[in-house]
Amino acid sequence: MEKSALSPAFNQGLRQIVYEKLKEAIVLGSIKPGSKLSEIELAEQMAVSRTPVREAIRQLAQTGLVTLTPRRGAYVTMPSLKDASDLYELRTELEILAVENLCSFPPSDELRRYRSVFEIMTDETSTERYVIEDRAFHFMIYQSCTNRFLTMMLNNIADLINLCRPFSVERSAITDFTLGHLAIIDAILTGKTTKAKEETRKHITISKESLLSYLKSRSTEDQEYIK
Amino acid sequence: MEKSALSPAFNQGLRQIVYEKLKEAIVLGSIKPGSKLSEIELAEQMAVSRTPVREAIRQLAQTGLVTLTPRRGAYVTMPSLKDASDLYELRTELEILAVENLCSFPPSDELRRYRSVFEIMTDETSTERYVIEDRAFHFMIYQSCTNRFLTMMLNNIADLINLCRPFSVERSAITDFTLGHLAIIDAILTGKTTKAKEETRKHITISKESLLSYLKSRSTEDQEYIK
DNA sequence: GGGGGGAAATATGCATGGAAAAATCTGCTT
DNA sequence: AAGCAGATTTTTCCATGCATATTTCCCCCC
Numbered sequence: 001m002e003k004s005a006l007s008p009a010f011n012q013g014l015r016q017i018v019y020e021k022l023k024e025a026i027v028l029g030s031i032k033p034g035s036k037l038s039e040i041e042l043a044e045q046m047a048v049s050r051t052p053v054r055e056a057i058r059q060l061a062q063t064g065l066v067t068l069t070p071r072r073g074a075y076v077t078m079p080s081l082k083d084a085s086d087l088y089e090l091r092t093e094l095e096i097l098a099v100e101n102l103c104s105f106p107p108s109d110e111l112r113r114y115r116s117v118f119e120i121m122t123d124e125t126s127t128e129r130y131v132i133e134d135r136a137f138h139f140m141i142y143q144s145c146t147n148r149f150l151t152m153m154l155n156n157i158a159d160l161i162n163l164c165r166p167f168s169v170e171r172s173a174i175t176d177f178t179l180g181h182l183a184i185i186d187a188i189l190t191g192k193t194t195k196a197k198e199e200t201r202k203h204i205t206i207s208k209e210s211l212l213s214y215l216k217s218r219s220t221e222d223q224e225y226i227k
Numbered sequence: 228m229e230k231s232a233l234s235p236a237f238n239q240g241l242r243q244i245v246y247e248k249l250k251e252a253i254v255l256g257s258i259k260p261g262s263k264l265s266e267i268e269l270a271e272q273m274a275v276s277r278t279p280v281r282e283a284i285r286q287l288a289q290t291g292l293v294t295l296t297p298r299r300g301a302y303v304t305m306p307s308l309k310d311a312s313d314l315y316e317l318r319t320e321l322e323i324l325a326v327e328n329l330c331s332f333p334p335s336d337e338l339r340r341y342r343s344v345f346e347i348m349t350d351e352t353s354t355e356r357y358v359i360e361d362r363a364f365h366f367m368i369y370q371s372c373t374n375r376f377l378t379m380m381l382n383n384i385a386d387l388i389n390l391c392r393p394f395s396v397e398r399s400a401i402t403d404f405t406l407g408h409l410a411i412i413d414a415i416l417t418g419k420t421t422k423a424k425e426e427t428r429k430h431i432t433i434s435k436e437s438l439l440s441y442l443k444s445r446s447t448e449d450q451e452y453i454k
Numbered sequence: 455g456g457g458g459g460g461a462a463a464t465a466t467g468c469a470t471g472g473a474a475a476a477a478t479c480t481g482c483t484t
Numbered sequence: 485a486a487g488c489a490g491a492t493t494t495t496t497c498c499a500t501g502c503a504t505a506t507t508t509c510c511c512c513c514c
Contacts, residue, residue: 012297013298038465040464040465049500050498050500051497051499052499058282059289062289062290064376070239070240070467071465071466071506072465072466072507073465083375083376086376090376093320093321094317097320146313147317148310149291149310149313150316150317240467241467265495266495266496277496278468278469279468297496298474298476299477
């Protein structure tokens, strides 16, 4: 009997399947930061034994999405404000490097596609739609790197930053971000490497400021709430 | 009964112990790139079960020191020439960032210690001694970062680069490297951030060229050998 | 009523058994 | 003698049992 392409996930191994599922749940926010990841519970939910669950959790811990405390269990990481700042510091330099790489072999078709997407975005665009396209755009940049380590690290950092941001973007910032994207795209398409790098730094710096000020306001709100 | 401080490694867990041992063996070269890591064999050698060995191996795979091929096993990674180049590309930007961070709160005592170490190095210094001090110096820089993600990544990259370099440094290059170290140290100690960053870029670029030209010569030698 | 101590319950960490896939070996055919 | 097919063996991968550490809950004491 031939093996269906839809059969047990093309036999990539249970561990990998569990890993993907867990990661998606964490990144999409259906498992919230701070939640405990119980081996037994997850194993039952996914109808597998504890072993692949355990290995998937440890793999997630290596990427930083999960924090382990020995003999106590695994918890979805809650990045601190400093973590967010530190992550952006890295992302800035690494993404500039990625853009620089891109300028040698620009994926012109993809870039033009995103150009047309961002061109028609206005303040009336829904924030959800913006967030989706924004992530896809940066993800595209990461995948286009010829440096596989750079790709890995940027994807990793993006996931961690995701954990800090409860999906919200200030409406007023969208126009800024969109213009930033267009500036980066145009600079790459016209072969202006230096300009592309500058615009990337600007864009990510603005993004960083936006997130940090948002997080700061949230944290003071929370403190009031606790009182 | 009181638990001895020397007892099973202060109970950090078998997994961690196996991980450390394996990593040391790989980084120090006692297990060579390309070697197969057999769960059973290693478990017997270390007198533990296969479980902690297996988990340690998977952890090493996440750092890149080990490469897994599903259903076939784990092998110590053999970085390609492009890998080496890519790793140095990342190291350059990240280590500059680290040095920049250091300039805010320079660990002056440590720096002065290393200054005196490198000051007395000459072409007569053994390459082994140089390599040891070189690694310690860069390692110190990494640990001094206030950005924990940066520290992690740089340590990781350094380990991987280690895998490319079979310990050898050209004698003639040592003086260059030593002078580079002194320039970086002095710039940091005198608070010249921009200069420190420039010198770091120069130093790592030279180091990269040196390794790459060495690897290229080796690879052609090997080809001749195979014939 | 609140707090501390101890026993039961629960979860992690390690060991080991069993299934499936890959590698190896053997024997047969050409 | 070389190559291929089938069987054996070995190894990874998943499941599960057992031990120990932690948590929880209950009872006793203050």
